[in-house]
Amino acid sequence: MSNMTGAEWRKSSYSANEGNCVEVADNTPSVVGVRDSKDIAGPALMFAPEQWRSFITSIKAS
Incomplete structure (x- = not known):
């Protein structure tokens, strides 16, 4: 997978x-x-866009 150069990170509107x-x-x-918002210099999990869409679809269906 690629690195996250140029990534624009955002938090959920549900975040405290x-x-x-x-x-x-x-x-x-x-x-x-x-990534963990408390450790922005730490590691990030990386997913293919199709995997992420599937995850979000499953969450919304629950």
């Missing part, structure tokens, strides 16, 4: 102000990144 949440970067063409 303490910052205990995940951030998602879905503006890159080949990968969706997910």
Whole structure:
């Protein structure tokens, strides 16, 4: 997978102000990144866009 150069990270609108949440970067063409908002320099999970869409669809259906 690619690196996250140029990624624009965002938090969910449901996140609390303490910052205990995940951030998602879905503006890159080949990968969706997910990271811990408390450790922005730390590792990020990377998913293919199709995998991320499937995950989000499953969450919304629950």
